[in-house]
Amino acid sequence: MxxxxxxxxxxxxxxxxxxxxxxxxxxxxxxxxxxxxxxxxxxxxxxxxxxxxxxxxxxxxxxxxxxxxxxxxxxxxxxxxxxxxxxxxxxxxxxxxxxxxxxxxxxxxxxxxxxxxxxxxxxxxxxxxxxxxxxxxxxxxLPAAPLSLPEGRDERVLRVMRALRADPADNRSLGLWARSVHLSERTLTRRFAVDTGMSFGVWRQQLRLTVALERLAAGEPVTTVAIDLGYGTPSSFTTMFKKALGVPPSTYFSRGLLSHDSAGSDID
CATH class of the missing domain: 2.60.120.280 (Regulatory protein AraC)
Known part of the structure; x- marks a missing residue:
């Protein structure tokens, strides 16, 4: 090697x-x-x-x-x-x-x-x-695809990110997350935007999307992935996935779909 x-x-x-x-x-x-x-x-x-x-x-x-x-x-x-x-x-x-x-x-x-x-x-x-x-x-x-997850720099932002990576299904509100790291909701909102260029909600959704892609690529069922990532129903997960990547998860990995694939603008 x-x-x-x-x-x-x-x-x-x-x-x-x-x-x-x-x-x-x-x-x-x-x-x-x-x-x-x-x-x-x-x-x-x-x-x-x-x-x-x-x-x-x-x-x-x-x-x-x-x-x-x-x-x-x-x-x-x-x-x-x-x-x-x-x-x-x-x-x-x-x-x-x-x-x-x-x-x-x-x-x-x-x-x-x-x-x-x-x-x-x-x-x-x-x-x-x-x-x-x-x-x-x-x-x-080649067009860019919205499949990156920016890293935080502020230590309290990083603490929230680490907790969500450990449990992407955690649906706590921004206010509860802010309280857990001893910040106001407004301050955590601002620091997330400065560190990542994203809102907290968009970053959490992007995290779930990246985890979902890895698991779906391994052949796991859509329903299992959706529930494990905190979505109440598979249809709500499918809606998010299609909005982000242009096609539903059930067909994303099929050959020949790429010509129809258009990344959603809400998760750039």
Whole structure:
């Protein structure tokens, strides 16, 4: 196994290289960074990517773009088919400058799968480079998906976040949460907005969405996930899910749905 602090992709001759592997069980990759930008894509399964600022949950049809020199960690809770790209910093200017979840359409999915299987010493004037050029053109235009969960900085905001991560179904009101960390409701509201750019309610909903995606990707029933996350009925959970991601949870992981997938504006 290579040293993450000296990933061989950072020393490859070609400007864009890829790697792929299939893991039958859970796997974690500790905190590290690359000199190159990295696209983290789970063709099958689900991945959690942590940066210093946020958590990103990526089911199939999604990828996380991680800019060069961005410290991050990854966790694959169950079986995963990993496909990753490494792009030299000079080619990253037109891609997002912060870690971002991208929607991956069927064409880009096939391009990624082909690119990660190429040797790392392909010629600069061959068909391999042309494939990479087309792939980069596709990555630049992929829409962002609202699947990030910003991290708090204020210690009392973090205490609320930790408690909700431990029990996402906790339906306590903002006022009760504020009292639990010895703040006024107005102060906690303000600190949540400053730390995350979200209201408390939107952050809690986003947390539940990210947990739901991971569990649904593992094949758990919608009803079980909905009840475990604090929704009174599966229909109320489905309404939230469809508003956020454009399709109901029962069909989200089906192949071919991506062309109809439009992320909701209320959870940006």
């Amino acid at each position: 290579y040293d993450l602090a000296d990933h061989p992709a950072d020393r490859a001759a070609a400007p864009i290289v890829g790697e792929y592997w299939d893991e039958p069980g859970s796997n974690s990759v500790s905190w590290h960074s690359h000199r190159r930008g990295q696209l983290i894509y789970a063709q099958r399964g689900c991945v959690r990517v942590h940066t210093e600022d946020a958590l990103f949950v990526v089911p199939p049809h999604r990828a996380v773009w991680v800019p060069p020199e961005t410290i991050h960690a990854a966790h694959y809770p169950r079986e995963v088919a990993f496909r990753g790209l490494f792009v030299i910093a000079a080619l990253c200017a037109t891609l997002p400058q912060r870690a971002t979840v991208m929607q991956v359409d069927p064409l880009t999915r096939e391009l990624i799968d082909a690119a990660v299987r190429l040797p790392w010493d392909y010629p600069a004037d061959g068909h391999e480079q042309r494939l990479m050029t087309v792939l980069m053109d596709r990555l630049v235009v």
